[in-house]
Amino acid sequence: MAATITEKIFSRRCAKEISAGDVMMAPIDAAMIHDITGPLAINKFREMNGTAVFDPAKIIMLFDHQVPADSIPAAENQKFMRDFAAEQGILNYDIHEGVCHQVAVEKGRVRPGDIVVGCDSHTCTYGAIGAFATGIGSTDMGFALKYGALHFRVPESLKLTTTGTFQNRVGAKDLILRMIGDLSVDGATYRAVEFTGDTISEMSIPARMTCCNMAIEMGGKAGIVAPDEITRTYCDGRMDDGWLDLAPDEDATYVLEREYDAADLVPQIAAPHNVDNVGDVTQFEGTPVNQVFIGSCTNGRYEDLKEAAEVLNGRKFAPDIRVIIVPASRTEYLKALRAGLIETFVEAGGIVEAPCCGPCMGGAFGLLAPGEVSLSTSNRNFRGRQGSTEAEVYLCSPATAAASAVTGEITDPREVA
């Protein structure tokens, strides 16, 4: 029977034909836990009478939401997880490597064709390399840690096809914001979102990660791109490349199909307080901002920082705003450092923090006061997420963030670079 990528992954993993709608207990290839949802998952594992995790080598542990620990409870939680890692023989990246989703992929801990769960909603990011990856809660994770398996209902899929070439300073973030704007915040609920078309085929893995990362913002259970030569090159030396032959069958069944022309797309903005409140940047030009955040698991990679630096082009950031730059991982930080990008940002007046989630979740630093406006390359603009419930968060691409950081107001990046 013709199959989607998701159906192929489950069929291969289960060694029998699996279709959307099937419910089964499937083995998992990797499980990710971080400092926010991890302690509760460990507690649940214990409450389930768990004593030894199913396979320490398949557990990805790190701290990224509150690092370095920003409170005594955060420090206690991290100590609790360190102790668990030592007891169970789990490699813990601790606060050293960066944001969970970036680290899981760049360290080769997930592979094409894998079934992966993570205690974070943006676990769907790993679909960029062709893994079926989905966010779960802590109790489900407790079960997964104990049994190495979890119950799944195999989702139906959406097919979002993009063709053509982006305009200058338009890219993956603008595309995914446009798609969320069209489909709404629950347009893909309980479904896998397949991204396809020649625009996606030409995208780098980091750009694909940006798209897959935000599948959850349309309610998706997973976002996924069929592995190809770009995936193979990325995997090379990083991981054994799993199952690359996962291209969906041409007559696979989709519950919804949409087509996009990349050339028609202009920079996009998601206005407060829903991610589907999306419009062209031109609708928002001139909106004053107090803080610009460039980073997060959506847009904190080297190529995002490079794009921002290119738009900045030696100019200074507007003096009366805060510009916070947070690379997504130590590896990406070092790349940016060696390329001179960090110097560029600091000279321009920015604050560069060590790899972590940054202000995205409003956990560690960079919170907003009532009445303040943030422009952010992260993935959520929910009320109160980055501080005061009376503050506003707009979402955009790294190019738009950089252009706006120069002028101090929302600015079309095509006009400044």
Added chain:
Amino acid sequence: MRTWKFGDDIDTDAIIPGRYLTLYDPNELAAHAFEGTRDEFSQEAAEGDIIVAGRNFGCGSSREHAPIAIRGAGVQTVIAVSFARIFYRNCIATGVLPVICPEADTITEDEPIALHFDEGYLTAGERILTVEPVPAFMRKIIDAGGLVEYAKNITEIELCTK
């Protein structure tokens, strides 16, 4: 019993703000439930209260703190037009009953609600509204009182590979 009515797209940041995620105790989390969104909830919600909401309740983060905070405040049942996927699963895992009712948004706070989940309906005042059944596997977890209780007693699981 009181009904707490909410609109569409109530996200997990609204249910429990990110700054409280170092907490795990249900009572401590309940003290901050809907803080900044509906401040009286944490003061006034009592055991047996029901939350009624529109579309996409619980969208956003995978944080299980959200259903734990709701349960800690005394709410065992959330009735919504639709739920975000992770939140829906987290409810079942933590012992909150998520009830999908396509007409939930028509229910008002002053209508008495009686849930007949197994029979597939609820009454709101005089009206009878349909509720969706849950898959058999999910039902087993609900009946056990959550995933911990369900998982405690199983020594072997039946994998799809068998």
